[in-house]
Each structure stands twice: as structure tokens, then as C-alpha cells.
Amino acid sequence: xxxxxxxxxxxxxxxxxxxxxxxxxxxxxxxxxxxxxxxxxxxxxxxxxxxxxxxxxxxxxxxxxxxxxxxxxxxxxxxxxxxxxxxxxxxxxxxxxxxxxxxxxxxxxxxxxxxxxxxxxxxxxxxxxxxxxxxxxxxxxxxx
Amino acid sequence: xxxxxxxxxxxxxxxxxxxxxxxxxxxxxxxxxxxxxxxxxxxxxxxxxxxxxxxxxxxxxxxxxxxxxxxxxxxxxxxxxxxxxxxxxxxxxxxxxxxxxxxxxxxxxxxxxxxxxxxxxxxxxxxxxxxxxxxxxxxxxxxxxxxxxxxxxxxxxxxxxxxxxxxxxxxxxxxxxxxxxxxxxxxxxxxxxxxxxxxxxxxxxxxxxxxxxxxxxxxxxxxxxxxxxxxxxxxxxxxxxxxxxxxxxxxxxxxxxxxxxxxxxxxxxxxxxxxxxxxxxxxxxxxxxxxxxxxxxxxxxxxxxxxxxxxxxxxxxxxxxxxxxxxxxxxxxxxxxxxxxxxxxxxxxxxxxxxxxxxxxxxxxxxxxxxxxxxxxxxxxxxxxxxxxxxxxxxxx
Numbered sequence: 309x310x311x312x313x314x315x316x317x318x319x320x321x322x323x324x325x326x327x328x329x330x331x332x333x334x335x336x337x338x339x340x341x342x343x344x345x346x347x348x349x350x351x352x353x354x355x356x357x358x359x360x361x362x363x364x365x366x367x368x369x370x371x372x373x374x375x376x377x378x379x380x381x382x383x384x385x386x387x388x389x390x391x392x393x394x395x396x397x398x399x400x401x402x403x404x405x406x407x408x409x410x411x412x413x414x415x416x417x418x419x420x421x422x423x424x425x426x427x428x429x430x431x432x433x434x435x436x437x438x439x440x441x442x443x444x445x446x447x448x449x450x451x452x
Numbered sequence: 453x454x455x456x457x458x459x460x461x462x463x464x465x466x467x468x469x470x471x472x473x474x475x476x477x478x479x480x481x482x483x484x485x486x487x488x489x490x491x492x493x494x495x496x497x498x499x500x501x502x503x504x505x506x507x508x509x510x511x512x513x514x515x516x517x518x519x520x521x522x523x524x525x526x527x528x529x530x531x532x533x534x535x536x537x538x539x540x541x542x543x544x545x546x547x548x549x550x551x552x553x554x555x556x557x558x559x560x561x562x563x564x565x566x567x568x569x570x571x572x573x574x575x576x577x578x579x580x581x582x583x584x585x586x587x588x589x590x591x592x593x594x595x596x597x598x599x600x601x602x603x604x605x606x607x608x609x610x611x612x613x614x615x616x617x618x619x620x621x622x623x624x625x626x627x628x629x630x631x632x633x634x635x636x637x638x639x640x641x642x643x644x645x646x647x648x649x650x651x652x653x654x655x656x657x658x659x660x661x662x663x664x665x666x667x668x669x670x671x672x673x674x675x676x677x678x679x680x681x682x683x684x685x686x687x688x689x690x691x692x693x694x695x696x697x698x699x700x701x702x703x704x705x706x707x708x709x710x711x712x713x714x715x716x717x718x719x720x721x722x723x724x725x726x727x728x729x730x731x732x733x734x735x736x737x738x739x740x741x742x743x744x745x746x747x748x749x750x751x752x753x754x755x756x757x758x759x760x761x762x763x764x765x766x767x768x769x770x771x772x773x774x775x776x777x778x779x780x781x782x783x784x785x786x787x788x789x790x791x792x793x794x795x796x797x798x799x800x801x802x803x804x805x806x807x808x809x810x811x812x813x814x815x816x817x818x819x820x821x822x823x824x825x826x827x828x829x830x831x832x833x834x835x836x837x838x839x840x841x842x843x844x845x846x847x848x849x
Contacts, residue, residue, distance in 0.1 A: 343794075344774060344798035366835065
């Protein structure tokens with residue numbers, strides 16, 4: 309069996325929503341270069357709906373595919389729904405990831421949460437802090 | 453265009469090697485330990501092969517033990533020297549930080565059994581100096597193990613000088629010559645080598661076959677028990693076809709070494725010069741003291757696995773020392789040993805050319821790598837940070 313599913317390879321080869329949003333309403337960045345992966349998510353939000361989303365990723369094939377899939381899953385969705393996005397959902401949508409690559413889907417989930425939190429902070433919108441646990445993505449990947 | 457540029461991982465078998473194997477699968481398939489004719493014919497064949505292997509290395513046939521490959525040979529060489537050392541109360545071993553894991557993991561095991569291991573630092577050009585070895589040798593040193601050429605960055609170590617130091621101090625010298633055999637000259641006498649490991653599939657022979665040279669008077673311990681094969685030092689029915697293929701391949705490689713070296717060196721340098729034009733990139737390891745077919749680069753701002761996969765889409769087979777391809781979470785220990793920071797080591801690419809590689813293929817590789825690096829940098833937030841000065845560049849433009 310190949311390392312990656314067809315879906316992963318499709319999103320890796322033809323990533324959706326690559327780029328930046330100059331006037332983004334929220335930006336989230338997780339990971340670090342020492343670990344070998346960084347994901348950055350840009351959100352445009354209109355009336356609580358994610359009207360546009362872009363990403364930049366430094367990382368392996370599954371990191372790029374996970375970012376691409378995660379952006380697809382939240383595009384056009386209400387924030388409340390995007391906050392429900394789990395790494396499991398990203399993995400399932402990609403028809404699975406190898407066990408040692410699951411942290412890539414965790415990064416995607418955390419990058420989106422981080423971008424939404426940034427939106428809330430910038431726009432002084434009150435929120436439940438327990439929704440945004442401290443980003444563990446780096447420790448997660450380096451100490452796993 | 454299909455380009456195989458991962459010859460340090462394995463090579464295509466040569467026609468000569470395949471032809472040398474077939475009779476021992478189809479006709480002379482007897483067990484060399486059997487007493488009837490086709491058994492004895494197989495026995496004669498492997499003893500003849502042993503003689504020919506010895507000729508390639510400058511030793512005698514009795515000093516050659518056939519193994520299942522380079523890893524087994526490394527394990528057996530080190531464990532044998534350690535057992536000999538322990539008998540004499542010498543339990544200190546010297547090696548380097550960038551050896552193959554077949555060596556490093558065996559040393560780790562010995563550390564758990566009371567041995568002390570000194571891993572020498574590697575200079576930033578990927579070379580260990582004989583003086584470092586001389587300084588590290590102690591009264592209780594029983595073995596020095598330094599690879600002939602590094603498997604990732606291809607740098608060639610001053611084996612003869614290190615061997616001379618060891619001989620003078622009366623310490624056994626092992627070299628893992630898995631990347632060197634068939635590609636660089638080997639003469640165990642002139643290079644003062646006591647133990648040497650090699651692997652057939654790195655020089656167009658079959659997989660699962662290797663050899664261990666051990667100088668007369670350097671007794672081996674058996675790593676695999678269960679039979680009297682290989683003078684009781686390696687149990688298991690000999691892999692006759694593979695031994696015949698390996699021998700034919702090594703002879704062929706040694707015969708053509710000069711021509712291959714000239715061809716590969718020219719292509720290697722062409723590839724290096726082409727890739728050096730990519731901004732913020734750097735060659736890993738010395739520019740000239742390296743295997744003729746080895747090119748290894750780091751590119752800032754990108755990750756090696758995605759680079760490798762996109763090159764595969766363009767028909768190019770290469771490898772990377774990124775964590776994602778090493779199967780662990782840390783990037784290549786070799787790149788870290790020569791001082792590359794983690795974030796740069798993740799963006800490494802190894803291209804190892806073969807005798808069949810053409811100039812046209814090299815030019816295509818330069819074009820493809822340049823294009824893919826540029827593409828990946830444009831989607832990398834790490835690269836953006838480097839470009840806007842938020843993080844410092846490691847290499848110069």
C-alpha cells in the first residue's frame with residue numbers, strides 16, 4: 309500500500325485555498341521550524357460566516373494535504389461549526405493518514421482554532437476560553 | 453523522463469551480476485554443505501567467489517565471511533572486536549557521530565553492557581581527522597570504527613591515515629565500507645584495515661548479501677547460531693546465487709572504477725553547480741572529498757518530504773533527511789552532526805547518481821528541483837518569515 313491515500317495525494321498535489329488574505333479578520337499560526345512544520349491560516353469573516361480562508365504551510369505532504377482539507381471543510385461555514393472541526397474529521401475526510409502523520413491533522417485543527425481566537429481577540433468578541441486550550445502542537449510533534 | 457537518483461539507497465542489478473546468479477538457481481542449486489555433486493559444485497563456486505572477493509579487497513580468502521548484508525557485517529565486526537576487547541579488559545570504543553545506525557545502534561547495545569563509547573565530532577565539511585582519533589585513543593580502547601564514506605552526504609574519510617594511527621597504537625580498526633565498496637579503491641593492507649563491512653546491492657549486486665573482511669588473528673564471534681557454515685562464524689545455508697552475483701558485481705565495479713569515477717564526478721559537479729544557483733541553498737559535505745555520485749543539499753524554508761514527493765511526480769527518485777522521511781521526529785543525525793540546524797536539516801535532498809545517469813538527466817533534475825523548491829517556498833510561512841526578515845537566514849543568497 310502506498311504511504312498516502314489518493315485523497316491525501318490529490319490535496320497535496322493540488323492544494324485548495326493556498327495563499328494569504330491581506331485584510332484577514334483572523335490569522336492563526338501553529339508549529340515551528342525546528343519541528344519541521346508550520347501552518348498559517350487566514351480567515352475572512354462576514355456575519356459569523358467564514359466567507360474566505362487561505363493557508364500557507366511549511367511541512368510534509370500530509371501537512372499540506374491536511375491544511376488544504378481543513379480549509380475546504382470550514383469554508384462558507386459558520387464560526388460555531390468551524391470550532392467543532394476535529395483532527396479526526398480532517399483525517400477521515402482525507403481517507404486516513406499514517407499513524408506517525410496524525411499530528412499534521414492536529415496542527416490543522418489547532419491552526420483554525422488559533423485563527424478564530426485571533427478574530428475574537430482583534431474584534432473584542434467575548435468567548436469561552438476553555439474552547440481554546442493552549443496550543444500543544446509543537447510539543448506534540450517533538451515529544452511524541 | 454524517469455530518473456533514478458537514489459543509488460546510495462540501492463542500485464539496479466547489473467546484467468553481469470544477474471547472469472552470474474542464474475546457474476546457481478536453475479542448475480547448481482545444491483546445498484554447499486551436501487556431499488553429492490551439485491552440493492559440492494556449489495561449495496566450489498562459493499570458495500572461488502571468496503577468493504575473487506579477497507582479490508578485490510587485497511586480502512586472503514580465509515579473511516572473508518559472507519553475511520546477509522552490510523548491517524549484519526557491521527554488527528558482527530563490532531561485537532567481535534568488543535568481545536575480544538572485553539577478554540583483555542578493554543572496554544572503550546571510538547566511533548563517529550555520523551555513522552550508519554547499524555554501527556550506532558550496535559554501540560548503544562554495548563554501552564548497556566558496560567562499554568564506554570566515544571563518538572567523535574564531525575567537522576562541518578563532513579570529515580573526521582585522523583588526529584581526532586589519535587587523541588581519543590586510550591589504554592583501554594579496543595576498537596575504532598569509522599565509515600569509509602558517509603551514506604547521506606557522501607564525504608570520504610581519511611581511512612588510511614586513521615588505520616595507520618590505530619595500527620601504531622595497537623587498536624583494531626573497523627570501517628563500514630558499504631557506500632565505498634565498488635566505488636572507491638580498497639586495499640586493506642595499505643589502509644591498515646582490520647575489519648571491513650560491505651553490501652552487494654550498493655554496487656549493482658543483489659540485496660540481502662554482504663561480506664565481512666576480518667584480518668587474520670581477529671577472531672569473529674558468531675551473531676547467528678545454528679550451523680557450521682562460514683567456518684562456524686555465520687550459521688545458515690549460504691546464499692549461493694547472491695554470493696555469485698555479489699562477486700561478479702564487485703569485480704565489474706572495480707574493473708570500471710576509473711571510468712565510472714570520471715563520468716560520475718563530472719555529472720555530480722554539474723548538478724552541484726546547477727543547484728547552487730538556488731538562493732539560500734547549500735551543499736552538505738565537502739565539495740571534492742565526496743563520493744563521485746553524491747549530491748546532498750539543504751534548501752531553506754521548505755521541508756524535504758514534500759520536495760521528494762513532488763520530484764517523484766516529475767519522474768525523479770531521490771531521498772531526503774527530513775524527519776518525515778527518516779521515520780522519526782528528528783531530522784537526519786548526519787546533517788545535525790555537521791552542524792546544520794534542525795529547521796534547515798528538514799529541507800534536505802540527497803541525489804545519488806549512477807553510471808547510467810546522463811548529462812541531459814542532470815539538467816532536467818536541476819530544472820525540476822529549482823521549480824519545486826520555488827513552488828514550495830511560495831506556500832511556506834517559514835519562507836515568508838525569512839524573506840521579510842522575521843527570522844534570520846542560515847545560508848547566504
